[in-house]
Amino acid sequence: MTKLPSLFLVLTLVSVFVCGFGKRIPILSFDEGYSQLFGDDNLVLHRDGKAVHLSLNERTGSGFVSQDLYLHGYFSASIKLPADYTAGVVVAFYMSNGDMFEKNHDEIDFEFLGNIRGKDWRIQTNIYGNGSTSVGREERYNLWFDPADDFHQYTILWTDSQIIFYIDNVPIREFKRTAAMGGDFPSKPMSLYATIWDGSDWATNGGKYRVNYKYAPYVAEFSDLILHGCAVDPIEFSSKKCDTTSQSLELSATITPSQRSKMDSFRRKHMTYSYCYDQTRYKVPPVECVINPREAERLKRFDPVTFGGRRHHGKRHHRSRASRSEADTI
Numbered sequence: 001m002t003k004l005p006s007l008f009l010v011l012t013l014v015s016v017f018v019c020g021f022g023k024r025i026p027i028l029s030f031d032e033g034y035s036q037l038f039g040d041d042n043l044v045l046h047r048d049g050k051a052v053h054l055s056l057n058e059r060t061g062s063g064f065v066s067q068d069l070y071l072h073g074y075f076s077a078s079i080k081l082p083a084d085y086t087a088g089v090v091v092a093f094y095m096s097n098g099d100m101f102e103k104n105h106d107e108i109d110f111e112f113l114g115n116i117r118g119k120d121w122r123i124q125t126n127i128y129g130n131g132s133t134s135v136g137r138e139e140r141y142n143l144w145f146d147p148a149d150d151f152h153q154y155t156i157l158w159t160d161s162q163i164i165f166y167i168d169n170v171p172i173r174e175f176k177r178t179a180a181m182g183g184d185f186p187s188k189p190m191s192l193y194a195t196i197w198d199g200s201d202w203a204t205n206g207g208k209y210r211v212n213y214k215y216a217p218y219v220a221e222f223s224d225l226i227l228h229g230c231a232v233d234p235i236e237f238s239s240k241k242c243d244t245t246s247q248s249l250e251l252s253a254t255i256t257p258s259q260r261s262k263m264d265s266f267r268r269k270h271m272t273y274s275y276c277y278d279q280t281r282y283k284v285p286p287v288e289c290v291i292n293p294r295e296a297e298r299l300k301r302f303d304p305v306t307f308g309g310r311r312h313h314g315k316r317h318h319r320s321r322a323s324r325s326e327a328d329t330i
């Protein structure tokens with residue numbers, strides 16, 4: 001999709017600051033940092049552009065994109081998801097350069113996958129580097145709160161050496177660059193996106209749980225939008241320009257022992273899928289995977305077919321497609 005020109009007037013600089021990694025990071029209003037991507041009046045600004053509502057109805061979804069591309073950074077938003085029946089609804093908060101590098105794009109995703117009434121939203125994280133779309137690196141989790149009840153902060157920290165996903169300042173996934181990974185680690189400038197869309201076809205399951213427009217509009221609310229990174233020209237970028245930012249980001253990417261124990265506990269209790277343990281997709285896990293026997297055992301109990309191993313050869317093809325969609329977990 002191409003960037004549409006901003007439809008909004010530039011507001012005066014908002015002098016709201018939040019504290020983050022010992023540094024004061026400005027919160028941008030919508031018009032300072034973003035442009036509408038699609039969905040015409042399904043994107044509505046509130047509080048002088050400090051909050052954005054994205055809605056999905058039978059006509060269209062909606063979305064916005066950062067005006068700049070960034071090489072590394074700290075990207076964050078407080079998000080409140082639509083409540084009640086949300087099957088087939090997908091809300092995404094992600095970085096990508098897919099419109100600029102069609103064949104070898106990079107991507108870092110938070111994807112929120114709606115559910116039938118009474119079942120919680122599910123969260124998926126994923127990473128692609130230099131067009132590595134044949135290797136999905138999905139993880140899925142449930143949450144310790146209802147993300148439709150209130151705002152919670154979702155953050156992507158991307159440095160030259162690692163990617164950390166946070167929810168409310170708790171790191172939930174750490175993805176370290178290794179030499180063997182080669183181009184699979186995102187390394188070209190990306191834009192930040194937020195979208196809501198109809199994922200009925202993605203979430204297959206025979207179309208059983210499609211979006212039901214009886215409950216529309218579905219509204220996802222965004223606020224406290226943070227873009228803190230090195231903005232660069234996507235084609236002629238030099239990573240040197242970003243050295244100072246990169247150094248401060250590397251420092252902030254240090255996970256303290258107490259954060260690490262929270263992360264371990266989160267993953268122990270809430271992770272429901274990890275590509276590293278999916279034996280129906282990868283006979284040999286991708287190079288970066290460090291197999292933790294306890295994690296393997298827990299996932300296997302949870303889903304013996306996907307994580308259990310060799311007895312289910314006949315189902316390999318089916319399962320590997322299904323694991324890319326959300327269908328089997330709704």
Ligand SMILES: *[C@@H]1O[C@H](CO)[C@@H](O)[C@H](O)[C@H]1NC(C)=O
Nearest residue numbers: 103104130131182183184187
């Ligand atoms: C990225 O992909 C391009 C095009 O396929 C290739 O020429 C390049 O070597 C790749 N870069 C890395 C770091 O793998």
